[in-house]
Amino acid sequence: MGIKRYLKYLVLGGILLVLLGGGWWWLAERRPRVRYQLEPVRRTDLEVKVVANGTLNPVTTVLVGTQVTGMIKKIYADYNSEVKKGQVIAQIDQxxxxxxxxxxxxxYQVAQANVLKAQANLEDARNDYRRYQTLWQQNLVARDDFDNAYTRYETSRAELRAAQAQVAQAAANLKSAETDLQYTTIMSPVDGVVVSRNVDVGQTVVASFQTPTLFNIAQDLTKMQVDTSVDEADIGKVKEGQTATFMVDAYPGRSFTGQVTQVRLSPQTVQNVVTYNVVIETENPEFLLKPGMTASVDILVTRRQQVLAVPNAALRFRPSAPADVAIPEGSHVWRLDADQRPVPVPLVTGLSDGQWTEVLEGDLTIADQLIVAQISGTDAAEQGRRTPGGRRRPF
Structure with missing residues (x-):
């Protein structure tokens, strides 16, 4: 009986050990393992750019208006017409x-005749005055007669000056009328291309305090400029002389090059958003760029070639369960040690293009793999517990 009891306890103990081992194995296999997504350190070219939107415009645009009021009788230029300086482009009814x-x-002629008349009256008054002066000296006429002759003489002199002033006034009025007549002929002030025409034949234009615009002439369409709105947060990075590239919807995939020529100081505020106008000039020899096109602009601030760089995702990564190591202050990345545990690597960073960041100092080489994300999941052994038919094994 003692041996049988001993064997019974031995069998029960063995079964219990098997059950405990199987349970421990099952729980271990069910425990989620932490895996990591890695990205390598590499050498690359880094560029810092300011991104903005803008509108294409001719470098020089002349608004042609009129200084007189009248009806448009003829138009000699239309959209896209090439015009020369001094060429007649419109005619107002004369x-x-x-x-x-x-x-x-x-x-004017009447005023000139009045001068001649005033001169004749002055000559007659001068003769009377001299005659009365001689007679008065001889006591042959009264003093009043002599004074009246002198008064007529001075009055004639004044009338001559008034007539001469009227001649000058009439000449000025004639000059003004002739000038207004010349203004009825609208001529191009520059060589260029008509971008827009704002009037039609028969339309009446009124020149008041604001001169009406009849034509918009671009002086040279082989040179264009992009008027770009740059956010106030980025305007400090933009300087004259920087290279810029831009694209337009009309030519997808094609990039155009320009140069920053002006950073204007006047702010533009729209819905509490402050921007500054940055002018970028570009060549347009093929006339592909049209006024008014919308451009997506990249202004190159600085560029570094073949620098040691880490992905920005690695700089943002933080392990969910902090390792039993001291986490350094400042910029750092994480990599796996020999035991596949994450350890931090302190860095001194430099230039960044938003995806990669330059490493100025740090214990990193191109061969290093950095952690950029943490992935939680069950062990691949879970797949091994399934039979070829897809049924799960009991342990």
Missing amino acids: ALFKARVDQAQGN
């Missing part, structure tokens, strides 16, 4: 202006 010139001419 009928009223010619009549005003004729009227001013007549007034």
Whole structure:
């Protein structure tokens, strides 16, 4: 009985050990393992850019208006017309202006005739004054007669000066009327291309306090500029002379090059967002770029070639269960040690393009693999517990 009891306890103990071992193995296999996504350290070119949007415009645009009021009688230039300096591009009806010139001419001639009349009166008054002066000295006429002759003489002199002033005034009115007549002929002030035409034949244009714009002429479309709105947070990085590249929707995949020529000081505020206008000039020899096109602009601030760089995701990574090591202050990345445990590596960083960051100091080489993300999941042994038919094994 003692041996049988002993064997019974031995068998029960063995079964218990098997059950405990199987349970421990099952729990260990079910415990999620932490895995990591790695990215290598590498050498690369880094570029820091300021990204903005802008609009293409001609470098020099001239707004052609009119200084007189009248009806447009003829138009000699249309959209996209090439014009030369001094070329007639529109004509305002001249009928009223010619009549005003004729009227001013007549007034001028009348004023000249009045001068001749005043000169004749002055000569007659001068002769009377001299005659009365001689007679008064001989006591042959009264003092009043002598004084009246002198008064007529001085009055004639004043009338001559007034007539001469009227001649000058009439000449000025004639010049003004002739100038207005010349203004009815609208001429191009520069060589260029008509970008827009804002009037039609028969339309009346009114020149008041604000001169109406009839034509918009681009002086040289082989040179264009991009008027770019740069955010106030980035404007400190932008300097004159920097290289810029931009793309337009009309030519997807094609990049155009320009140069920053002006950083304007005047701010533009729209819905509490402050931007500054940065002017980028570019060549347009093929006339591919059109005024008004929207451009996506990249302004190159600085560039470094073949620097040791780490991915920005590695700088942002923090392990969910901190390792039993001291975490350094400042910038650092994490890599796996020989026991596949994450350990921090302190760094001194430099330039960054938003995806990669330059390493100035740090114990890193190109061969190092850095942790960029942590992945939690069950061990691959979970897959091993399944039979080829897909059924799960009991342990």
